[in-house]
Amino acid sequence: MAKAARKTSSRTSPLKALWRSPAALVRRARRWFLRASLALVAFFGLSILLFSVVNPPTTHTIVSEYWRLGAVKRDWVPIEDMAPVMARSVVAAEDARFCEHWGFDVEAIRSALEEGGRRGASTLTQQVVKNVFLWQGRSWLRKALETFITPAVEATWSKRRIVEVYLNVAEMGEGIFGAEAAAQHYFGVSARDLSAQQAALIAALLPNPKERSAAKPGDFMRKRARQIADGAATIQRDGRAACFEH
Numbered sequence: 001m002a003k004a005a006r007k008t009s010s011r012t013s014p015l016k017a018l019w020r021s022p023a024a025l026v027r028r029a030r031r032w033f034l035r036a037s038l039a040l041v042a043f044f045g046l047s048i049l050l051f052s053v054v055n056p057p058t059t060h061t062i063v064s065e066y067w068r069l070g071a072v073k074r075d076w077v078p079i080e081d082m083a084p085v086m087a088r089s090v091v092a093a094e095d096a097r098f099c100e101h102w103g104f105d106v107e108a109i110r111s112a113l114e115e116g117g118r119r120g121a122s123t124l125t126q127q128v129v130k131n132v133f134l135w136q137g138r139s140w141l142r143k144a145l146e147t148f149i150t151p152a153v154e155a156t157w158s159k160r161r162i163v164e165v166y167l168n169v170a171e172m173g174e175g176i177f178g179a180e181a182a183a184q185h186y187f188g189v190s191a192r193d194l195s196a197q198q199a200a201l202i203a204a205l206l207p208n209p210k211e212r213s214a215a216k217p218g219d220f221m222r223k224r225a226r227q228i229a230d231g232a233a234t235i236q237r238d239g240r241a242a243c244f245e246h
Contacts, residue, residue: 004022044133051132051165052157059169060135069174073181079164079244082191085232086179087163087200088142088241090170092231093203095124098163099243103154122194124166126150131169159243167191171209172202186214202223 001031062118079087091098097105101123107193108121122130129149134142172182179191182202187194194202198214205212205223212221235241 002109044145045152047133048149052161056132056165056169059131061131061171062169064136064169065177067174072175072177073185074177075180075184076166076168076178077191079160079167079179082167082179083194083199084245085196086183086191086194086202087167087244088232088236089196089199089203089228090167090206091124091163091233091241091244093200093206093228094122094234095125096231096240097242098124099159102201103150122148125154126160127170128162128166129153132165160245163244170206172205173213174210176209182214196232197225197228200229203228 015118019144062072062074071233097107103123103125104119105123108123111121126146130136130142133149134145137217157165168178168180171177172179173185176182176185179194179202181191183191183194183198186202187198189198201217201221204217204221205214214221
């Protein structure tokens with residue numbers, strides 16, 4: 001019996017053996033990393049496919065603002081039920097070469113780098129990815145995921161779908177999400193009835209929606225809205241709106 005007890009006590013548990021073998025620990029960590037990576041790819045892949053036809057029920061930003069404010073305004077409206085000038089205005093304001101790139105605007109990125117990174121170069125697709133699949137704020141992890149997901153969205157969704165989702169999830173005021181809620185809040189009309197000037201004013205507040213108001217624009221907002229209105233008319237004339245209007 002004593003001999004058997006000594007044999008039992010001399011056995012090493014699998015966990016202890018693992019910690020005593022760095023190579024085994026590395027192999028196990030590698031397997032778990034691979035499994036986690038595959039699960040992450042599968043999750044985003046299925047989500048991208050699903051949201052190409054199903055409207056995202058909410059986003060991280062919407063939930064965060066709901067918890068912060070206690071309520072948010074948001075009404076999902078199909079793009080065909082919005083004034084076409086609303087889509088042209090946000091494209092003119094945020095991503096004038098939207099129909100010409102595959103998710104990343106290389107020229108805008110180059111210009112931003114030459115200016116020392118003082119202005120952003122995110123495309124509408126990147127902003128949709130950030131809003132729908134990720135979170136706000138700056139981090140290398142979020143940027144890496146955004147870089148990975150953006151081409152997949154471009155390959156799976158139509159340009160029209162990207163604009164439609166953007167117009168329904170973008171923050172357009174404190175606690176206000178989407179063009180329909182913005183149109184009602186600022187002008188008392190539906191997104192279908194927005195004028196070119198009203199659409200341009202909503203688009204002008206997009207870079208800083210918590211600090212700007214389309215209903216009470218200052219001199220900068222008015223000037224910016226005029227530029228956006230001109231840009232929206234230009235991209236319609238030269239065909240740069242064709243990819244999301246049909």
